[in-house]
Amino acid sequence: MTVAAGIGYTLLALGPSLSLFIAVIAKKPFLILTLLSSTLVWLISLIVLSGLWRAFLPFKTGSLWPCTLIILTSVAFQEALRPLFWKIYKLEDILDAFADRVSKPRLFITDKMQIALAGGMGHGVAHAVFFCLSLLTPAFGPGTYYVEKCSQMSFFLVSAVIALAFVTIHTLSMVIAFNGYAEGNKVDQYFVPAVHLIAAMLTLVNLAQGGCIIGIPLLYIMALLTMGHCGKMVWRRLTEIRSRQGSSF
Amino acid sequence: MADLISLLLFVLCCFACFRLSFSDSGQANSFESVPDLENSMYIHIDGYPCVRLLNLSGEIGCSNPGREKVVAPIVRYKSADELLESAAILVSIYEFEILLSRLSKDSDFAGKVAGVLVESRTEVSDGLKGFSPDGKFPQAEFAPYNSKNFEWNPTGSGIMWMAYNFPVFLLSETSTSILQEVVMKNEKTKKFNTENVAEFDVVMQTTKSGTHDSDSCLKEETCLPLGGYSVWSALPPINILSSQKSKPVILAITSMDSASFFRDKSLGADSPISGLITLLAAVDALSHLDGLDELNKQLVFVVLTGESWGYLGSRRFLLEADEHSDSVRDLNLAMTETVMEIGSVGKGLSNGIKTFYSHTTGATWAMNETWHALQRAQDSLKTESIKISMASKSNPGVPPSSLMTFLRKKSHISGVVLEDFDTSFTNKFYHSHLDDLSNVNSSAIVAAASLVARTLYLLASDQNASAINAINVNASLVKELLGCLLNCDPGLSCKLVKHYISPSETCPSHYVGVVLGEPSALPYPAYVSDVSRFVWNFLADKTSISSRNTSSACPKDCKGVGELCIREEADGKGVCIISTTRYVPAYSTRLKYESGSWTVLPYNSSDDMSAVDPVWTESNWDTISLRVYKVQNAAYDGLILLLGIVVTVLTYLLILITSTFIRKALKRD
Numbered sequence: 001m002t003v004a005a006g007i008g009y010t011l012l013a014l015g016p017s018l019s020l021f022i023a024v025i026a027k028k029p030f031l032i033l034t035l036l037s038s039t040l041v042w043l044i045s046l047i048v049l050s051g052l053w054r055a056f057l058p059f060k061t062g063s064l065w066p067c068t069l070i071i072l073t074s075v076a077f078q079e080a081l082r083p084l085f086w087k088i089y090k091l092e093d094i095l096d097a098f099a100d101r102v103s104k105p106r107l108f109i110t111d112k113m114q115i116a117l118a119g120g121m122g123h124g125v126a127h128a129v130f131f132c133l134s135l136l137t138p139a140f141g142p143g144t145y146y147v148e149k150c151s152q153m154s155f156f157l158v159s160a161v162i163a164l165a166f167v168t169i170h171t172l173s174m175v176i177a178f179n180g181y182a183e184g185n186k187v188d189q190y191f192v193p194a195v196h197l198i199a200a201m202l203t204l205v206n207l208a209q210g211g212c213i214i215g216i217p218l219l220y221i222m223a224l225l226t227m228g229h230c231g232k233m234v235w236r237r238l239t240e241i242r243s244r245q246g247s248s249f
Numbered sequence: 250m251a252d253l254i255s256l257l258l259f260v261l262c263c264f265a266c267f268r269l270s271f272s273d274s275g276q277a278n279s280f281e282s283v284p285d286l287e288n289s290m291y292i293h294i295d296g297y298p299c300v301r302l303l304n305l306s307g308e309i310g311c312s313n314p315g316r317e318k319v320v321a322p323i324v325r326y327k328s329a330d331e332l333l334e335s336a337a338i339l340v341s342i343y344e345f346e347i348l349l350s351r352l353s354k355d356s357d358f359a360g361k362v363a364g365v366l367v368e369s370r371t372e373v374s375d376g377l378k379g380f381s382p383d384g385k386f387p388q389a390e391f392a393p394y395n396s397k398n399f400e401w402n403p404t405g406s407g408i409m410w411m412a413y414n415f416p417v418f419l420l421s422e423t424s425t426s427i428l429q430e431v432v433m434k435n436e437k438t439k440k441f442n443t444e445n446v447a448e449f450d451v452v453m454q455t456t457k458s459g460t461h462d463s464d465s466c467l468k469e470e471t472c473l474p475l476g477g478y479s480v481w482s483a484l485p486p487i488n489i490l491s492s493q494k495s496k497p498v499i500l501a502i503t504s505m506d507s508a509s510f511f512r513d514k515s516l517g518a519d520s521p522i523s524g525l526i527t528l529l530a531a532v533d534a535l536s537h538l539d540g541l542d543e544l545n546k547q548l549v550f551v552v553l554t555g556e557s558w559g560y561l562g563s564r565r566f567l568l569e570a571d572e573h574s575d576s577v578r579d580l581n582l583a584m585t586e587t588v589m590e591i592g593s594v595g596k597g598l599s600n601g602i603k604t605f606y607s608h609t610t611g612a613t614w615a616m617n618e619t620w621h622a623l624q625r626a627q628d629s630l631k632t633e634s635i636k637i638s639m640a641s642k643s644n645p646g647v648p649p650s651s652l653m654t655f656l657r658k659k660s661h662i663s664g665v666v667l668e669d670f671d672t673s674f675t676n677k678f679y680h681s682h683l684d685d686l687s688n689v690n691s692s693a694i695v696a697a698a699s700l701v702a703r704t705l706y707l708l709a710s711d712q713n714a715s716a717i718n719a720i721n722v723n724a725s726l727v728k729e730l731l732g733c734l735l736n737c738d739p740g741l742s743c744k745l746v747k748h749y750i751s752p753s754e755t756c757p758s759h760y761v762g763v764v765l766g767e768p769s770a771l772p773y774p775a776y777v778s779d780v781s782r783f784v785w786n787f788l789a790d791k792t793s794i795s796s797r798n799t800s801s802a803c804p805k806d807c808k809g810v811g812e813l814c815i816r817e818e819a820d821g822k823g824v825c826i827i828s829t830t831r832y833v834p835a836y837s838t839r840l841k842y843e844s845g846s847w848t849v850l851p852y853n854s855s856d857d858m859s860a861v862d863p864v865w866t867e868s869n870w871d872t873i874s875l876r877v878y879k880v881q882n883a884a885y886d887g888l889i890l891l892l893g894i895v896v897t898v899l900t901y902l903l904i905l906i907t908s909t910f911i912r913k914a915l916k917r918d
Binding site: 002004005007008009010011012015016018019020022023024058110134135137138141142143144145146151154157164234238241242 | 290443881889891894900908
């Protein structure tokens with residue numbers, strides 16, 4: 001492969017995050033801080049998980065039950081962290097108080113969603129860096145690698161594509177989750193862990209011979225599902241606000 | 250929404266049911282780190298390269314054509330005719346000579362060959378009759394007679410003396426199977442975007458610096474001259490303090506270096522290591538005799554190196570003897586009565602009888618004496634079924650051997666070469682990587698050693714055969730030497746070798762190598778090859794008289810007259826003995842080492858062999874490696890880059906559209 005392919009794989013996994021950063025997050029310094037701290041928190045969560053599981057190594061890679069167990073525990077841990085993360089980021093109250101003091105407008109719904117988006121993007125970037133970028137160094141050299149069980153695409157292409165799907169899922173999940181915690185909406189609160197778990201389990205399909213042809217499209221269906229649900233939720237909230245605005249006039 | 254989730258779960262369960270048998274077959278590649286992944290992507294191949302050697306008129310051998318690594322897809326020789334672009338050709342040893350001769354004739358085909366990979370031979374009895382990359386009369390230019398067309402080596406093809414502009418590697422056994430698999434994969438799955446390539450890194454410094462002959466490359470210091478250290482030893486040690494008149498000398502010589510197309514796989518089992526082992530075993534047998542001091546003649550054993558590359562050892566030995574230099578001090582070569590050379594004797598076994606041939610130079614009194622001694626030795630070994638015959642009179646003279654240079658220098662010298670062949674080599678793998686342990690017979694070597702030991706005793710004691718039956722060769726020593734010098738297991742890490750030295754490598758190789766540092770009679774041990782150091786220690790030990798200083802530290806307290814410190818590396822302590830064993834540098838007589846660099850001396854008319862001396866040098870290099878990996882074609886890489894850019898740009902546009910939409914919907918911010 002070569003530098004061109006290496007850059008291509010990096011852009012495939014993290015390009016959309018870069019676009020989101022430039023378009024939305026770079027404009028507001030607070031969002032940049034949110035993004036960085038979120039990335040840090042989720043990277044630490046992954047390191048803690050790998051530290052915990054280190055004690056149980058080595059086991060035969062590619063064997064079904066240990067992989068399932070790892071995925072279940074990791075997803076459970078990360079989903080347990082999410083409400084904690086939200087509680088810390090209930091800075092809205094602090095920010096609102098600060099805004100009152102300097103007589104500036106309070107946080108609007110879109111501002112709160114942007115904070116959630118930045119938090120989610122931090123999670124997604126952490127995932128992409130940990131699971132894809134760290135493996136991409138050999139992709140910049142002259143050789144390539146094909147896994148026996150997925151001989152249609154190179155290993156690096158598979159990992160970049162899967163990372164892209166997860167970046168999308170994590171970024172948008174945080175928006176849904178924060179809204180669910182704020183509103184107390186149970187559907188939203190349970191939707192996010194469910195999608196995370198199903199998406200993670202879908203990667204197990206790749207263990208089968210030729211499984212990646214089925215697993216990856218299914219993963220993208222989950223990503224599109226998340227995107228759809230997020231869009232619906234955002235639209236619902238915005239129309240609520242608009243109607244409230246309208247009725248207040 | 251809920252319907253969608255339940256549908257998804259249903260689909261997932263179905264797949265789980267059908268795919269419960271997750272196969273763990275196939276590669277169980279488990280990577281624990283990114284370096285593991287890289288090691289699995291790039292397979293390092295074990296091989297023996299062919300390197301660039303230079304002489305006064307040009308180059309031979311192989312090298313990368315420029316400064317870059319050569320990367321080419323691997324194909325089999327059979328499908329090489331359908332080549333569209335340059336490729337690395339995987340060839341078996343049978344097809345190797347055919348391929349090389351075709352390359353020199355067909356320039357179109359030659360342009361498509363980027364590199365050659367030679368498979369290792371699979372079975373000993375696979376029908377390969379012979380393979381010899383040397384010429385039909387090796388080193389004919391040094392012969393003391395005129396018939397340079399006599400075919401001593403009829404199997405010879407001469408391919409090792411030509412220059413090739415591409416890398417050639419000999420694969421080890423494991424690498425051969427790896428590459429055969431890779432080629433099969435290449436042929437089976439002809440994917441449009443990937444192929445397995447071989448990357449050769451055989452960049453030679455002389456190619457990079459544009460020096461294409463010995464003179465210029467020695468000036469630019471991009472090469473080093475071939476050479477090493479020969480060893481000579483006297484039995485019993487020469488007592489220089491004694492007032493006795495110096496005795497006539499019986500010289501027993503052999504050589505310890507071989508050559509092959511592939512630099513690091515020059516074993517030379519039959520030619521000449523069987524001769525070396527014979528000499529060492531004979532010295533061991535003679536060393537157990539009593540009354541060696543009373544012998545009428547002085548026995549001197551010389552083990553030469555560099556003989557395959559212009560008789561460097563013997564020519565330098567004779568030159569240093571003429572100049573009475575340090576390395577040949579105390580040896581008066583003018584008193585030489587007879588020279589007995591032990592050539593290839595490892596194949597002298599036919600129908601249970603060990604047959605050897607004595608090649609001589611003429612019928613003088615000394616020759617008759619030698620022949621007489623050989624016959625008496627043969628008769629004393631009646632139970633061993635050994636037969637010694639005179640070589641055919643139709644031979645033009647002695648076969649290619651160090652004796653040729655002795656004769657060129659002093660034509661009146663009487664000498665005999667003991668070989669296992671009569672009119673042409675029985676060794677069908679002369680100077681090839683296939684002249685290995687399976688090509689020699691240990692009983693032939695034991696027989697030759699017995700013959701040589703008894704003959705030397707008879708010659709040295711003026712045919713007084715009193716103790717002849719006490720001379721017995723240790724057959725287990727011969728077996729041990731065969732295992733140490735001709736096999737990788739135990740190789741130079743065997744007990745016998747480790748008793749004397751600490752070898753730098755386990756697998757023995759008898760390529761002479763290059764001269765490191767300044768050649769001198771007392772070289773720095775790291776500059777002397779393992780086999781030379783072993784031979785020096787072994788001969789010193791066997792020809793020694795124990796010194797009165799045995800218990801003292803060595804070499805500090807071992808500086809007395811005639812005292813030597815042996816086994817210094819092995820124990821760290823060493824043993825002090827009295828022995829006359831010296832190193833003699835072996836390098837071309839046309840080279841001189843001056844203030845850190847080598848210069849080629851002008852042609853000296855008094856040394857007529859210097860006119861035909863090629864002055865071999867070997868190019869320097871950084872690293873030599875070979876690896877195999879899969880590549881994608883450039884179009885595919887470009888496609889991936891394009892895909893990444895498109896995804897990024899599309900996402901950016903999507904985000905812009907969404908944010909504009911939201912803003913419009915809210916009519917604020």
